[in-house]
Amino acid sequence: MPELPEVETVCRGIAPILEGATLIKVTPRRAGLRVPFPPDLSLTLTGKRVKTVWRRAKYALIEMETGSILILHLGMSGRVRIDGPGTSWPELQKHDHFVMETDSSARLVLNDARRFGMVLLTSRDSMDSHPALASLGPEPLGNGFDALTLAAALKGRKSSLKAALLDQSVVAGLGNIYVCEALYLARLSPTRPAGSLDPDETERLVRSVRHVLVKAIEAGGSSLRDHAQVTGELGYFQHSFCVYGREGEPCLQEACKSTIKRIVQAGRSSFYCSHCQH
DNA sequence: CGGCCAACCTGTGCGC
DNA sequence: TGCGCACAGGTTGGCC
Numbered sequence: 001m002p003e004l005p006e007v008e009t010v011c012r013g014i015a016p017i018l019e020g021a022t023l024i025k026v027t028p029r030r031a032g033l034r035v036p037f038p039p040d041l042s043l044t045l046t047g048k049r050v051k052t053v054w055r056r057a058k059y060a061l062i063e064m065e066t067g068s069i070l071i072l073h074l075g076m077s078g079r080v081r082i083d084g085p086g087t088s089w090p091e092l093q094k095h096d097h098f099v100m101e102t103d104s105s106a107r108l109v110l111n112d113a114r115r116f117g118m119v120l121l122t123s124r125d126s127m128d129s130h131p132a133l134a135s136l137g138p139e140p141l142g143n144g145f146d147a148l149t150l151a152a153a154l155k156g157r158k159s160s161l162k163a164a165l166l167d168q169s170v171v172a173g174l175g176n177i178y179v180c181e182a183l184y185l186a187r188l189s190p191t192r193p194a195g196s197l198d199p200d201e202t203e204r205l206v207r208s209v210r211h212v213l214v215k216a217i218e219a220g221g222s223s224l225r226d227h228a229q230v231t232g233e234l235g236y237f238q239h240s241f242c243v244y245g246r247e248g249e250p251c252l253q254e255a256c257k258s259t260i261k262r263i264v265q266a267g268r269s270s271f272y273c274s275h276c277q278h
Numbered sequence: 279c280g281g282c283c284a285a286c287c288t289g290t291g292c293g294c
Numbered sequence: 295t296g297c298g299c300a301c302a303g304g305t306t307g308g309c310c
Contacts, residue, residue, distance in 0.1 A: 058304080073306055114288050116305075157280080
Protein backbone atom coordinates (compact mmCIF):
# COMPACT_ATOMS: atom_id res chain seq x y z
CA MET A 1 0.00 0.00 0.00
CA PRO A 2 2.51 2.60 0.90
CA GLU A 3 3.48 5.02 -1.82
CA LEU A 4 3.03 8.75 -1.35
CA PRO A 5 -0.80 8.85 -1.63
CA GLU A 6 -1.25 6.04 0.87
CA VAL A 7 1.13 7.62 3.37
CA GLU A 8 -0.64 10.93 2.89
CA THR A 9 -3.93 9.20 3.60
CA VAL A 10 -2.52 7.62 6.73
CA CYS A 11 -1.22 10.98 7.96
CA ARG A 12 -4.55 12.66 7.38
CA GLY A 13 -6.24 9.84 9.21
CA ILE A 14 -4.05 9.82 12.29
CA ALA A 15 -3.51 13.59 12.62
CA PRO A 16 -6.90 14.32 14.24
CA ILE A 17 -6.34 11.50 16.72
CA LEU A 18 -2.76 12.29 17.63
CA GLU A 19 -2.37 16.06 17.44
CA GLY A 20 -2.74 17.55 20.88
CA ALA A 21 -2.86 14.14 22.51
CA THR A 22 -0.32 12.92 25.03
CA LEU A 23 1.32 9.53 24.51
CA ILE A 24 0.88 7.62 27.73
CA LYS A 25 2.37 4.32 26.64
CA VAL A 26 4.73 3.45 23.78
CA THR A 27 5.34 -0.23 23.19
CA PRO A 28 7.77 -1.84 20.78
CA ARG A 29 6.63 -5.46 20.63
CA ARG A 30 9.77 -6.89 19.04
CA ALA A 31 13.37 -5.77 18.60
CA GLY A 32 12.72 -3.89 15.38
CA LEU A 33 11.62 -4.11 11.78
CA ARG A 34 14.10 -3.54 8.95
CA VAL A 35 16.34 -1.91 11.48
CA PRO A 36 16.23 -2.14 15.27
CA PHE A 37 13.84 0.23 17.01
CA PRO A 38 15.69 3.19 18.54
CA PRO A 39 16.76 2.13 22.04
CA ASP A 40 15.38 5.31 23.59
CA LEU A 41 12.07 5.16 21.71
CA SER A 42 9.72 4.73 24.66
CA LEU A 43 11.70 7.04 26.91
CA THR A 44 11.70 9.80 24.32
CA LEU A 45 7.98 9.66 23.54
CA THR A 46 6.19 8.56 26.69
CA GLY A 47 4.41 11.36 28.52
CA LYS A 48 4.97 13.80 25.66
CA ARG A 49 2.34 15.67 23.68
CA VAL A 50 2.05 15.40 19.90
CA LYS A 51 2.42 18.72 18.14
CA THR A 52 1.90 17.89 14.46
CA VAL A 53 1.71 15.03 11.99
CA TRP A 54 2.89 15.39 8.44
CA ARG A 55 4.43 13.54 5.52
CA ARG A 56 7.73 13.72 3.65
CA ALA A 57 8.09 11.36 0.65
CA LYS A 58 6.85 8.01 1.96
CA TYR A 59 7.61 8.84 5.58
CA ALA A 60 5.01 9.77 8.16
CA LEU A 61 6.45 12.24 10.67
CA ILE A 62 5.02 12.71 14.14
CA GLU A 63 6.50 15.73 15.87
CA MET A 64 6.28 16.13 19.62
CA GLU A 65 6.14 19.42 21.48
CA THR A 66 9.58 18.56 22.81
CA GLY A 67 10.99 18.74 19.27
CA SER A 68 11.48 14.99 18.95
CA ILE A 69 10.17 13.54 15.70
CA LEU A 70 9.02 9.96 15.26
CA ILE A 71 9.57 8.71 11.70
CA LEU A 72 7.41 5.89 10.39
CA HIS A 73 8.01 4.11 7.10
CA LEU A 74 5.60 1.39 6.04
CA GLY A 75 7.86 -0.57 3.72
CA MET A 76 5.91 -2.93 1.49
CA SER A 77 3.31 -4.31 3.85
CA GLY A 78 3.07 -1.79 6.67
CA ARG A 79 -0.33 -0.63 7.82
CA VAL A 80 -1.40 1.84 10.45
CA ARG A 81 -4.52 1.20 12.46
CA ILE A 82 -6.26 3.38 15.00
CA ASP A 83 -8.16 1.59 17.73
CA GLY A 84 -10.65 3.71 19.66
CA PRO A 85 -11.14 6.22 21.10
CA GLY A 86 -13.36 3.98 23.16
CA THR A 87 -13.67 1.80 26.18
CA SER A 88 -12.25 -1.36 24.68
CA TRP A 89 -9.75 -2.17 22.00
CA PRO A 90 -9.65 -5.27 19.85
CA GLU A 91 -7.00 -7.87 20.57
CA LEU A 92 -3.59 -7.14 19.15
CA GLN A 93 -2.96 -9.20 16.05
CA LYS A 94 -0.12 -11.06 14.50
CA HIS A 95 2.42 -8.58 13.12
CA ASP A 96 1.24 -5.71 15.34
CA HIS A 97 4.81 -4.65 16.07
CA PHE A 98 4.55 -1.17 17.50
CA VAL A 99 1.84 0.44 19.62
CA MET A 100 1.29 3.95 21.00
CA GLU A 101 -1.54 4.73 23.40
CA THR A 102 -2.90 8.24 23.89
CA ASP A 103 -4.51 9.94 26.85
CA SER A 104 -7.77 10.07 24.90
CA SER A 105 -8.09 6.27 24.95
CA ALA A 106 -7.02 5.78 21.37
CA ARG A 107 -4.25 3.55 20.18
CA LEU A 108 -2.06 3.67 17.09
CA VAL A 109 -0.93 0.25 15.89
CA LEU A 110 1.73 -0.41 13.27
CA ASN A 111 1.20 -3.79 11.62
CA ASP A 112 3.84 -5.01 9.18
CA ALA A 113 3.92 -8.63 8.08
CA ARG A 114 7.09 -8.41 6.01
CA ARG A 115 8.88 -6.07 8.41
CA PHE A 116 10.38 -3.92 5.68
CA GLY A 117 9.09 -0.86 7.50
CA MET A 118 11.10 1.43 9.72
CA VAL A 119 10.56 3.25 13.00
CA LEU A 120 13.14 5.99 13.49
CA LEU A 121 13.71 8.95 15.73
CA THR A 122 15.04 12.37 14.92
CA SER A 123 14.42 15.93 16.04
CA ARG A 124 13.30 19.26 14.66
CA ASP A 125 16.86 20.53 14.72
CA SER A 126 18.55 17.57 13.06
CA MET A 127 15.94 16.13 10.73
CA ASP A 128 17.50 17.73 7.65
CA SER A 129 20.63 15.71 8.20
CA HIS A 130 18.91 12.48 9.16
CA PRO A 131 20.09 9.75 6.76
CA ALA A 132 16.55 8.73 5.85
CA LEU A 133 15.54 12.25 4.85
CA ALA A 134 18.73 13.99 3.81
CA SER A 135 18.99 12.76 0.23
CA LEU A 136 15.35 12.93 -0.73
CA GLY A 137 14.45 14.86 -3.88
CA PRO A 138 11.63 17.39 -4.15
CA GLU A 139 8.06 16.68 -3.14
CA PRO A 140 6.20 15.99 -6.39
CA LEU A 141 3.19 18.02 -5.24
CA GLY A 142 5.30 20.91 -3.96
CA ASN A 143 6.76 23.98 -5.61
CA GLY A 144 10.19 22.37 -5.94
CA PHE A 145 9.07 19.94 -8.62
CA ASP A 146 8.85 21.35 -12.12
CA ALA A 147 10.10 20.62 -15.62
CA LEU A 148 13.36 22.47 -15.11
CA THR A 149 14.33 20.72 -11.90
CA LEU A 150 13.26 17.33 -13.24
CA ALA A 151 15.26 17.88 -16.42
CA ALA A 152 18.28 18.76 -14.32
CA ALA A 153 17.85 15.65 -12.18
CA LEU A 154 17.53 13.39 -15.23
CA LYS A 155 20.30 14.99 -17.26
CA GLY A 156 23.10 12.59 -18.09
CA ARG A 157 21.33 9.60 -16.57
CA LYS A 158 21.94 6.43 -18.50
CA SER A 159 19.40 4.34 -16.62
CA SER A 160 15.81 3.90 -17.70
CA LEU A 161 13.12 6.46 -17.01
CA LYS A 162 11.44 3.85 -14.82
CA ALA A 163 14.51 3.38 -12.63
CA ALA A 164 15.11 7.12 -12.42
CA LEU A 165 11.59 7.87 -11.20
CA LEU A 166 11.87 5.18 -8.54
CA ASP A 167 15.02 6.92 -7.30
CA GLN A 168 13.86 8.92 -4.29
CA SER A 169 16.59 11.50 -4.82
CA VAL A 170 15.11 12.45 -8.21
CA VAL A 171 11.60 12.94 -6.91
CA ALA A 172 10.41 11.80 -3.49
CA GLY A 173 7.49 9.49 -2.91
CA LEU A 174 6.84 7.65 -6.15
CA GLY A 175 6.78 3.87 -6.11
CA ASN A 176 6.20 1.15 -8.65
CA ILE A 177 2.47 1.71 -9.12
CA TYR A 178 2.44 5.45 -9.60
CA VAL A 179 5.53 5.48 -11.81
CA CYS A 180 3.75 3.06 -14.14
CA GLU A 181 0.59 5.14 -14.07
CA ALA A 182 2.35 8.47 -14.59
CA LEU A 183 4.40 7.17 -17.51
CA TYR A 184 1.27 5.87 -19.19
CA LEU A 185 -0.47 9.19 -18.76
CA ALA A 186 2.61 11.01 -20.09
CA ARG A 187 2.81 8.57 -23.05
CA LEU A 188 6.45 7.88 -22.20
CA SER A 189 8.01 4.43 -22.30
CA PRO A 190 9.49 3.11 -19.05
CA THR A 191 12.49 1.95 -21.10
CA ARG A 192 13.41 5.40 -22.35
CA PRO A 193 16.84 6.53 -21.24
CA ALA A 194 16.11 8.95 -18.43
CA GLY A 195 18.32 11.64 -19.89
CA SER A 196 16.67 11.62 -23.31
CA LEU A 197 13.50 13.61 -22.66
CA ASP A 198 12.92 16.86 -24.51
CA PRO A 199 11.33 19.83 -22.69
CA ASP A 200 7.82 19.01 -23.86
CA GLU A 201 8.11 15.42 -22.66
CA THR A 202 9.54 16.55 -19.35
CA GLU A 203 6.65 18.93 -18.84
CA ARG A 204 4.17 16.17 -19.70
CA LEU A 205 5.82 13.91 -17.16
CA VAL A 206 5.67 16.52 -14.40
CA ARG A 207 1.99 17.13 -15.05
CA SER A 208 1.27 13.39 -15.19
CA VAL A 209 3.05 12.66 -11.93
CA ARG A 210 1.11 15.40 -10.19
CA HIS A 211 -2.16 14.30 -11.74
CA VAL A 212 -1.98 10.64 -10.73
CA LEU A 213 -0.92 11.52 -7.19
CA VAL A 214 -3.66 14.09 -6.72
CA LYS A 215 -6.30 11.70 -8.00
CA ALA A 216 -5.03 8.89 -5.79
CA ILE A 217 -5.04 11.10 -2.70
CA GLU A 218 -8.55 12.22 -3.53
CA ALA A 219 -9.56 8.58 -3.66
CA GLY A 220 -7.96 8.00 -0.28
CA GLY A 221 -4.93 6.07 -1.46
CA SER A 222 -5.11 2.86 -3.39
CA SER A 223 -4.89 0.51 -0.39
CA LEU A 224 -4.34 -2.69 -2.29
CA ARG A 225 -5.92 -5.94 -1.25
CA ASP A 226 -8.06 -5.77 1.85
CA HIS A 227 -6.24 -2.99 3.60
CA ALA A 228 -8.58 -0.89 5.71
CA GLN A 229 -7.42 2.66 6.20
CA VAL A 230 -7.26 4.42 9.48
CA THR A 231 -10.66 5.84 8.65
CA GLY A 232 -11.96 2.30 8.43
CA GLU A 233 -12.88 2.70 4.78
CA LEU A 234 -11.29 1.10 1.79
CA GLY A 235 -9.58 3.20 -0.85
CA TYR A 236 -10.93 2.96 -4.33
CA PHE A 237 -8.13 4.28 -6.48
CA GLN A 238 -6.99 0.70 -6.97
CA HIS A 239 -9.96 0.32 -9.27
CA SER A 240 -8.70 3.22 -11.34
CA PHE A 241 -5.31 1.90 -12.41
CA CYS A 242 -4.81 2.30 -16.14
CA VAL A 243 -1.89 -0.08 -16.54
CA TYR A 244 -0.66 -1.40 -13.18
CA GLY A 245 -1.54 -5.07 -12.79
CA ARG A 246 -3.27 -5.10 -16.17
CA GLU A 247 -0.96 -7.29 -18.21
CA GLY A 248 -2.78 -8.66 -21.25
CA GLU A 249 -5.76 -6.38 -20.86
CA PRO A 250 -6.71 -3.87 -23.56
CA CYS A 251 -5.13 -0.42 -23.53
CA LEU A 252 -7.71 2.10 -22.38
CA GLN A 253 -6.88 4.64 -25.08
CA GLU A 254 -9.97 4.92 -27.23
CA ALA A 255 -8.35 4.31 -30.60
CA CYS A 256 -5.70 1.87 -29.41
CA LYS A 257 -6.18 -1.84 -30.09
CA SER A 258 -3.04 -2.91 -28.25
CA THR A 259 -2.77 -4.72 -24.90
CA ILE A 260 -0.81 -3.86 -21.77
CA LYS A 261 2.64 -5.41 -21.58
CA ARG A 262 4.64 -6.37 -18.51
CA ILE A 263 8.41 -6.24 -18.46
CA VAL A 264 10.87 -6.45 -15.57
CA GLN A 265 13.18 -3.51 -14.92
CA ALA A 266 15.49 -3.20 -11.95
CA GLY A 267 13.75 -6.23 -10.53
CA ARG A 268 10.34 -4.58 -10.63
CA SER A 269 7.40 -5.10 -12.97
CA SER A 270 6.66 -2.33 -15.44
CA PHE A 271 3.23 -2.24 -17.04
CA TYR A 272 2.82 -0.15 -20.18
CA CYS A 273 1.34 0.13 -23.64
CA SER A 274 4.06 -0.26 -26.27
CA HIS A 275 1.78 1.36 -28.83
CA CYS A 276 0.96 4.53 -26.87
CA GLN A 277 4.15 5.03 -24.88
CA HIS A 278 7.42 6.12 -26.49
C1' DC B 279 29.22 8.61 -8.26
C1' DG B 280 26.10 5.62 -11.39
C1' DG B 281 24.06 1.44 -11.99
C1' DC B 282 22.75 -3.19 -10.85
C1' DC B 283 21.63 -7.10 -7.79
C1' DA B 284 20.88 -9.49 -3.68
C1' DA B 285 19.07 -9.28 0.63
C1' DC B 286 15.73 -8.32 4.04
C1' DC B 287 10.57 -10.98 5.33
C1' DT B 288 5.73 -13.07 5.12
C1' DG B 289 1.63 -13.83 2.60
C1' DT B 290 -1.08 -14.97 -1.45
C1' DG B 291 -2.40 -16.96 -5.63
C1' DC B 292 -1.64 -20.11 -9.17
C1' DG B 293 -0.47 -24.50 -11.64
C1' DC B 294 -0.05 -29.24 -10.92
C1' DT C 295 -5.97 -30.71 -0.12
C1' DG C 296 -1.17 -29.94 -0.48
C1' DC C 297 3.23 -28.44 -2.53
C1' DG C 298 6.30 -25.56 -4.88
C1' DC C 299 7.00 -21.49 -7.15
C1' DA C 300 6.43 -16.71 -8.66
C1' DC C 301 5.43 -12.51 -7.14
C1' DA C 302 4.16 -8.40 -4.08
C1' DG C 303 3.48 -1.40 -2.60
C1' DG C 304 10.57 -0.37 -0.64
C1' DT C 305 15.14 0.49 0.74
C1' DT C 306 19.96 -0.37 1.25
C1' DG C 307 24.61 -2.35 1.25
C1' DG C 308 27.99 -4.23 -1.52
C1' DC C 309 30.20 -4.71 -5.80
C1' DC C 310 31.88 -3.33 -10.45
